[in-house]
Amino acid sequence: MTTYQASDRYAARKTHGGGGGVGYMILAVFLGLAVAILAIVSVVLVKEADDARDEAAIAAGTTDQSAHQAESNVSLPLQSFAGTTGENAEELALAHEATSAVLPPVPAGELVKVHMTLKDMVVEIAPGVRYNTWAFDGHGAPGPVVHVREGQMVEMTLTNGGAIPHSIDFHAARIAPNIAFKDVAPGESFTFRFRANDPGVYMYHCGTKPVLAHIANGMYGAIIVQPKEGMPAADNEYVLVGSEWYLNGDGVSEPASLDMNKARTRLADWVTFNGYANQYVTHPLTADPGETTRFWVVAAGPTNNVNFHVVGTIFDRAWVNSDLKSPPQRGVQTVVVPAGGGAVFDVKVDDVGLYPFVSHAFADVDLGQVGLLKVGNPKGGSTH
Numbered sequence: 154m155t156t157y158q159a160s161d162r163y164a165a166r167k168t169h170g171g172g173g174g175v176g177y178m179i180l181a182v183f184l185g186l187a188v189a190i191l192a193i194v195s196v197v198l199v200k201e202a203d204d205a206r207d208e209a210a211i212a213a214g215t216t217d218q219s220a221h222q223a224e225s226n227v228s229l230p231l232q233s234f235a236g237t238t239g240e241n242a243e244e245l246a247l248a249h250e251a252t253s254a255v256l257p258p259v260p261a262g263e264l265v266k267v268h269m270t271l272k273d274m275v276v277e278i279a280p281g282v283r284y285n286t287w288a289f290d291g292h293g294a295p296g297p298v299v300h301v302r303e304g305q306m307v308e309m310t311l312t313n314g315g316a317i318p319h320s321i322d323f324h325a326a327r328i329a330p331n332i333a334f335k336d337v338a339p340g341e342s343f344t345f346r347f348r349a350n351d352p353g354v355y356m357y358h359c360g361t362k363p364v365l366a367h368i369a370n371g372m373y374g375a376i377i378v379q380p381k382e383g384m385p386a387a388d389n390e391y392v393l394v395g396s397e398w399y400l401n402g403d404g405v406s407e408p409a410s411l412d413m414n415k416a417r418t419r420l421a422d423w424v425t426f427n428g429y430a431n432q433y434v435t436h437p438l439t440a441d442p443g444e445t446t447r448f449w450v451v452a453a454g455p456t457n458n459v460n461f462h463v464v465g466t467i468f469d470r471a472w473v474n475s476d477l478k479s480p481p482q483r484g485v486q487t488v489v490v491p492a493g494g495g496a497v498f499d500v501k502v503d504d505v506g507l508y509p510f511v512s513h514a515f516a517d518v519d520l521g522q523v524g525l526l527k528v529g530n531p532k533g534g535s536t537h
């Protein structure tokens with residue numbers, strides 16, 4: 154009904170206009186001229202304004218492009234702080250207490266209770282380089298190693314002692330994430346349970362958006378689920394969590410925070426095993442000649458893989474993708490541990506020496522993702 158009435162009025166107006174056609178044509182010509190004159194005047198005015206702005210920009214030493222970049226907060230090229238440490242880096246590295254890489258024992262009992270209290274804290278990530286982390290369990294990044302046996306029930310309680318909401322996502326769990334991995338508000342606690350039915354080494358991390366920022370700020374760790382039928386014997390077992398750091402300052406004069414543009418463009422300043430650049434070069438992991446050493450490796454990222462390789466030997470066993478239900482690969486040189494994934498490696502080293510373990514993506518070695526397995530008591534320094 155409404156449509157009909159509108160059409161009706163339009164038809165009536167057309168009919169009315171039919172009698173004054175010449176008058177409308179004259180009016181249209183005048184209107185057209187007026188529009189053309191206005192357009193010419195506008196072009197002249199805009200040109201003058203552009204010229205004036207360009208002159209001002211030149212006088213100020215800037216360009217139109219840089220002004221635009223500042224507005225859009227894209228200030229390429231981004232500044233790298235790679236390799237910038239405090240003075241006396243060697244002394245600082247020696248004084249730094251290396252994060253223990255030793256695999257902790259499996260707690261007894263059917264139920265394993267894990268309680269992490271999240272805390273905003275400054276940690277050292279390279280000699281004299283400090284960073285503002287959001288840390289699981291208040292001891293920096295990575296968070297504590299959770300070690301359970303297949304079939305045990307894990308009861309996880311997250312207490313948020315930080316300033317913003319956080320959560321915890323266990324890759325070892327089969328559970329509805331919208332319920333178990335939900336955001337926990339500051340000052341609150343949340344508990345959930347899952348049964349560890351899938352053996353392997355898994356990542357856990359904060360899953361609160363933007364996840365890139367929460368992982369980059371140190372919210373990650375490893376959970377190891379031992380297969381119930383056991384593993385081949387190993388003499389030494391170490392856990393390595395690879396991750397990278399993106400700094401908005403050098404972290405020396407004052408603690409750095411996250412540079413999200415660098416995280417998005419993958420311009421890491423430091424790349425680490427267990428959160429601190431080169432810590433196991435200064436404080437090597439150890440083995441005796443003839444012993445088998447097992448590495449449980451997680452690549453926490455947020456973005457980088459770990460291309461795990463031990464210089465001077467070959468993996469006797471490599472459980473690629475931490476698939477502990479299948480036989481391991483043998484005689485493998487380098488294995489990609491994908492960001493968000495894990496793998497397990499055995500090496501039996503007979504000869505005394507210093508055996509570097511690296512991500513064989515060597516840009517990451519340059520940024521700190523290298524350590525040493527010291528077999529016996531070798532003399533002299535390492536090759537890598």
Ligand SMILES: [Cu+2]
Binds near residue numbers: 287318359360372
């Ligand atoms: Cu978080």
